[in-house]
Amino acid sequence: MPPALTVVLPAHNEAGMLEESVREVATGLRERSWSFEIVVVENGSSDGTAAIANRLAGEFPELRALSLPEADYGRALRAGLLAAVGDVVVNFDVDFCDLGFLDRAVPLVEAPDGPAVVVGSKRSAGSDDTRNWQRRMVTGVFSSILRHGFGLSVSDTHGVKAMRREAVAPLAQYCRFGQDLFDTELILRAERSGLRSAEVPVEVVEKRPARSSIRARIPRTVKGLVALRLALWRERLPGGSPAVM
Ligand SMILES: Nc1nc2c(ncn2[C@@H]2O[C@H](COP(=O)(O)OP(=O)(O)OP(=O)(O)O)[C@@H](O)[C@H]2O)c(=O)[nH]1
Numbered sequence: 001m002p003p004a005l006t007v008v009l010p011a012h013n014e015a016g017m018l019e020e021s022v023r024e025v026a027t028g029l030r031e032r033s034w035s036f037e038i039v040v041v042e043n044g045s046s047d048g049t050a051a052i053a054n055r056l057a058g059e060f061p062e063l064r065a066l067s068l069p070e071a072d073y074g075r076a077l078r079a080g081l082l083a084a085v086g087d088v089v090v091n092f093d094v095d096f097c098d099l100g101f102l103d104r105a106v107p108l109v110e111a112p113d114g115p116a117v118v119v120g121s122k123r124s125a126g127s128d129d130t131r132n133w134q135r136r137m138v139t140g141v142f143s144s145i146l147r148h149g150f151g152l153s154v155s156d157t158h159g160v161k162a163m164r165r166e167a168v169a170p171l172a173q174y175c176r177f178g179q180d181l182f183d184t185e186l187i188l189r190a191e192r193s194g195l196r197s198a199e200v201p202v203e204v205v206e207k208r209p210a211r212s213s214i215r216a217r218i219p220r221t222v223k224g225l226v227a228l229r230l231a232l233w234r235e236r237l238p239g240g241s242p243a244v245m
């Protein structure tokens with residue numbers, strides 16, 4: 001029997017934290033008696049993350065470890081989603097695994113008339129984002145651009161999510177943007193194809209300070225959003241069809 005739930009964990013240079021996070025997720029799910037698998041997708045690490053993931057796969061029968069050559073968060077998430085066999089797929093970060101989110105979001109996605117995607121929103125009423133003001137501000141601007149420039153209905157895309165695999169995974173093949181934009185493109189495509197999305201508030205308490213530089217990320221994200229906007233417009237033109245990655 002395939003498991004009901006797949007947890008995808010993208011991992012890059014996570015030798016310090018991967019084991020603790022895998023144990024936390026596996027223990028929490030075993031306690032809940034859920035049938036699950038964990039798919040760790042490492043790419044581009046230089047610190048032994050892949051070896052740790054492989055060792056943990058030997059210890060936990062529920063765990064699969066994938067390795068890809070090039071460091072890319074979005075590609076890792078995409079590979080994890082396509083490799084998943086659970087009916088519901090949830091993505092966590094190694095430094096942000098929220099079992100409470102699973103308790104709230106998975107039943108919504110599993111419900112017969114439920115949404116195909118439930119995002120853990122850092123922006124919706126009831127959320128508590130404890131990151132520094134610069135990162136909160138960037139998330140706020142990003143969210144406004146997606147709402148007003150792309151017509152997105154949810155207030156957050158980049159972070160934890162629960163997805164009905166059968167409905168959402170086929171859309172991943174049309175996603176062209178990697179890095180931080182993959183999950184945004186995926187949710188936009190899900191909404192555009194008529195799937196319903198919903199959100200639940202999350203409390204963001206990171207286990208360590210952010211590692212990526214916000215200064216490097218802003219220009220890359222702005223360029224990516226312009227390219228994504230253009231790509232989605234072109235697809236709406238007569239004869240336009242989604243380009244397959
Ligand atoms: N496979 C893979 N995972 C990545 C990559 N970059 C980041 N990750 C993973 O993505 C998650 C979040 O990465 P962090 O380095 O904590 O990101 P951050 O700088 O705190 O920024 P946020 O996106 O705001 O969390 C962790 O699980 C990382 O291991 C990558 O290039 N490849």
Ligand SMILES: [Mg+2]
Pocket residue numbers: 093095206208209210211
């Ligand atoms: Mg982080």
